[in-house]
Amino acid sequence: MEEKDIFCRIIDGEIQSNIVYEDQDVIAILDISQTTRGHTLVMPKKHYGDFLACPAELMGKVMNVAQKLGQAMMRELGADGVNILSNVGEAAGQSVPHFHVHVIPRYLDAQGGFRIEMQSQKVNMLELHDLADQIKESL
Ligand code: 5GP
Numbered sequence: 001m002e003e004k005d006i007f008c009r010i011i012d013g014e015i016q017s018n019i020v021y022e023d024q025d026v027i028a029i030l031d032i033s034q035t036t037r038g039h040t041l042v043m044p045k046k047h048y049g050d051f052l053a054c055p056a057e058l059m060g061k062v063m064n065v066a067q068k069l070g071q072a073m074m075r076e077l078g079a080d081g082v083n084i085l086s087n088v089g090e091a092a093g094q095s096v097p098h099f100h101v102h103v104i105p106r107y108l109d110a111q112g113g114f115r116i117e118m119q120s121q122k123v124n125m126l127e128l129h130d131l132a133d134q135i136k137e138s139l
Contacts, residue, residue, distance in 0.1 A: 005047070005096055005097050005098045006096055006098075007041075007043055007096055007098035007100065008047055008098060010027075010029060011027055011045050017029040017030070017032075018030040020040055020069070021042070021065055021068070021069065024045075025044060025045055025046070025058060025061050026042065026043070026044060026045065026061050026062055026065050027042070027043060027045055028040050028041065028042040028043075028065055028069060028103075029041055031102070035102075035104050035112065035113060035114060036104055036105055036106060036107060036110060036112055036113050037077065037105065037107070037110070038073050038077045038079070038104075038105040039102065039103070039104050039105070040069050040073075040102075040103045040104075041100045041101070041102060041103075042062055042065045042066050042069060042100065042101045042103060043062065043098060043099055043100035043101070044058050044061070044062055044099060046058070047098055048098070048099040049097050049098070049099065050086075050087075050088045050089065050094060050097070050099050051086040051088050051099055051101075052088055053099065054099045062099075062101060063101070066084055066101045066103050069103045070082040070084065070103055070105075073103070073105035074105075077105050078107070079105035079106060079107060080106060080107055080108045081105075081106040081108075082103060082104065082105055082106060083102070083103075083104040083106060084101060084102070084103060084104075085101070085102040085104065086099070086100065086101045086102065087102075
């Protein structure tokens with residue numbers, strides 16, 4: 001049998017965590033490493049490896065909770081903004097192979113946090129058009 005990932009172990013109650021929300025399908029816990037004050041992870045209880053593997057109906061439930069958490073962070077923690085983020089694969093920085101969404105409150109005057117630096121490359125309009133077609137056709 002495959003070894004359980006850390007979030008499955010938390011969901012099964014084998015490892016302690018700070019649960020901020022839980023229902024039959026979804027759980028949200030504070031991230032052990034607080035990028036900002038209130039950084040929370042929301043995930044399905046059933047194991048799916050990443051965002052791309054999660055069925056649509058369950059995705060809706062996870063994102064509903066992420067939205068509620070974001071609203072609560074603005075209201076109760078005094079956040080000025082929120083990042084919603086899900087890493088897929090090592091290349092994108094995923095370190096735990098159990099689908100989860102980061103809900104990260106942002107504060108205008110706080111230390112820490114992070115910055116997403118887009119390293120944009122110039123492309124010509126024809127290339128963009130072909131790229132759009134390629135993605136569109138595979139959906
Ligand atoms: P990823 O890098 O996969 O997008 O995010 C994984 C997150 O899980 C990281 O932010 C990391 O701090 C968090 N994490 C890893 N191990 C634990 C743990 O045992 N408990 C909690 N609450 N968070 C964890």
